[in-house]
Amino acid sequence: MEKFTDYLKEKLQNEETLIAYINEALEQYSLDHNKELFLVTLKEAIIAKGGVTKISREAHINRQHLYKMLSSKGNPSFDNVRTCIECFGITIESRGLHTLNVISPNI
Numbered sequence: 001m002e003k004f005t006d007y008l009k010e011k012l013q014n015e016e017t018l019i020a021y022i023n024e025a026l027e028q029y030s031l032d033h034n035k036e037l038f039l040v041t042l043k044e045a046i047i048a049k050g051g052v053t054k055i056s057r058e059a060h061i062n063r064q065h066l067y068k069m070l071s072s073k074g075n076p077s078f079d080n081v082r083t084c085i086e087c088f089g090i091t092i093e094s095r096g097l098h099t100l101n102v103i104s105p106n107i
Contacts, residue, residue, distance in 0.1 A: 005044075012048035015104055019090055021045065022102045036072050042084060043070040049088050058087040 012018045025041035028034065046055045052070070056063040061080060069076040082092050085102060095101050 005047075008044060009048040012045055015090065018045060018048070018088060019102050019104060022085065022090075026102065035075075039070050039072070039074055039076070042081065045088065046070070046084060055084055055087050059083045 012021060022041065022045060025038050029038040046052055046066075049055065052066050053063055055061075056066045059066070059080070061069075061083065066080075066084075068074055069080060085092055090102050090104050093101055093103055
């Protein structure tokens with residue numbers, strides 16, 4: 001039986017699925033400001049895209065700092081979140097005063 005984490009990791013390899021997953025987390029955060037849920041989503045995406053060590057190197061963020069940033073008590077800067085997301089090959093754009101969306105730069 002396949003574990004959910006393995007299933008999610010496989011599905012997040014698809015760029016459209018990854019974008020939809022992160023966009024949903026951003027939208028949910030804009031509604032309830034549940035930072036912990038957003039950080040879980042970001043952590044799952046980081047794991048799916050190669051893991052904390054790989055992304056910390058690409059993002060030029062200390063690995064221990066990235067682990068702390070993604071913890072339930074983490075308080076990452078917007079720049080660090082944006083940098084991690086850009087390591088996935090996608091970017092964040094503003095779609096109005098209160099709306100952020102993740103998009104593929106290939107669109």
